[in-house]
Amino acid sequence: MKNRDDILQLLxxxxxxxxxxxxxxVTLDARLYEDLDFDSIDAVDMIVKLKEMTGKAVKPEDFKNARTVNDVVEAVYKLINA
Structure with missing residues (x-):
């Protein structure tokens, strides 16, 4: 799971x-809170799941500015390729 397409599919x-x-x-321009009806608990649950699936330490602050699916894809991409 090194490229953005793989990360999008994972999401x-x-x-x-x-x-x-x-x-x-779940499209790159879908807004998490407005379009997908996410809330803060959903966001935390997703971060925990991403940590399990990537094996990387995922910090909530890395995702606090994420507003769209693309923002999450980019954050995960940076995390995996750091």
Whole structure:
């Protein structure tokens, strides 16, 4: 899972499994809170799941400015390739 497409697919899988969000709704420009109806608890749950799946220490502050799916993809990409 080194490229952004793989990360996007991972996020689609997580969101469908954990939050029952259809994968076709998870697009790069989808806004987490407005379009996907995320809340702060959902965000924490997703960060925990990303930590499990990447094996990397995921810091919530790395994601605090994430507003879109693309923001999350970029944060995970930076984390994995750091």
């Amino acid at each position: 689609k899988d997580i969101m469908q499994e954990m939050f029952e969000i259809e994968s076709d709704e």
